[in-house]
Amino acid sequence: MLVKLSVPAILVGVLSGLGLFLVEGTAHLLQLVIWRDFPGLFNLDPDSGWYVFAVLSLVGLAVGVVCTLAPGRGGPDSATVELLTPPLPLTAVPGLLLVSLLVLAGGVSLGPESPIIAINIAILVALLRRVWPSIDVKLVMLMTAAGTIGALFGTPVAAALVLTGVLAAADTGGALWDKLFLPLLAAGVGSLTMRMLAGPQFGPTDIPPLGVPHPSDFLTGAVVACTAALVILVGASAFRSLHAAFRRLRNPLLYTTLGGVILGGLGALGGPITLFSGGQQMADLIRHAEDHTTAQLLLIIAVKLAALLVAATAGFRGGRIFPAIFIGAAVGLVAQSLMPDIPLGLALACGILGAVLAESRDGWLALFIAVVVVGDVSILALLCLVILPVWLLVTGAPKMLVRTADNQESL
Structure with missing residues (x-):
């Protein structure tokens, strides 16, 4: 058969x-x-x-x-x-x-x-x-x-x-x-x-491999991953309320136009790096991370999270995984800017792991994407440990999803 x-x-x-x-x-x-x-x-x-x-x-x-x-x-x-x-x-x-x-x-x-x-x-x-x-x-x-x-x-x-x-x-x-x-x-x-x-979705970022992990890498990675997950969970806590607020306008023409105006303001504030799904923008951000201060990276994260929330709740059609990957990578860059001794690959992988896990609640997908982005399969063993505290953090927490009778039928 x-x-x-x-x-x-x-x-x-x-x-x-x-x-x-x-x-x-x-x-x-x-x-x-x-x-x-x-x-x-x-x-x-x-x-x-x-x-x-x-x-x-x-x-x-x-x-x-x-x-x-x-x-x-x-x-x-x-x-x-x-x-x-x-x-x-x-x-x-x-x-x-x-x-x-x-x-x-x-x-x-x-x-x-x-x-x-x-x-x-x-x-x-x-x-x-x-x-x-x-x-x-x-x-x-x-x-x-x-x-x-x-x-x-x-x-x-x-x-x-x-x-x-x-x-x-x-x-x-x-x-x-x-x-x-x-x-x-x-x-x-x-x-x-x-x-x-x-070709592949994610552009090359030339991230150095982690090499032999240090015992402290688990604690550092767990902190970065949990921080990235918390950023997504903050957005998830406002997701249903924001969705309901837009739907009070009733007509899609009204609430998507309002959403577009808000997105326009956010895009003007955060700049071109905060636009689009985030795949190519993430690669650009990693390549030119030294051009951004910690405060600028924090602004990028805040704008991208707000743009994701507005776009997803105001009637636009699209997925939330790619923007979550961008946010996770940006959290990793913030961590490295604050603690330069953290290997770049570790910071990025753990940030992406936490953000994707919080958005999707799929540990396999979070592990896979984190490894693919940094291009270092040797980091997988460490990520399998880091994911444990993150999973405990996100379990039972709000998700970026509005439950309806129809979506109960999803596979």
């Missing part, structure tokens, strides 16, 4: 990677128009505060128009969904795609993961229902999510770790490897497809 289903799994992997490439490629072209071509045509400074404010305000208005008029209203509210959700009707895909392009290109502090997974799942479930109607829809969803996650992070390992938790929670019996085989195949193909088309 697994051999027979390998063909659709490979197809799902290729199409998942291709879907991600097309969405991100289109968003990149639109980003160049907004932030390079248009200001260049009129001799405007795209890094100026007023230009950032104007762009994000207009993006908020445009998102509100789509969420008001488009079929499906631009897809589900990102504040109410996790990574894996039931398939959307195909009629909702164009609206969600358009909103996602506006968010990714316009500088909104949300990542691509949630909407792209939702778009790929909707399309591939509809496709395989016609081509292979005998395949269970949940299996198609798992393969598509795995293929997309593998493409997003450039390796199938990320998908395997995420789905291990999902399948363990489902507890349907049977061998775990049998359940993971097809999604992992799709993830591997999706990862290879994206790498061949566009």
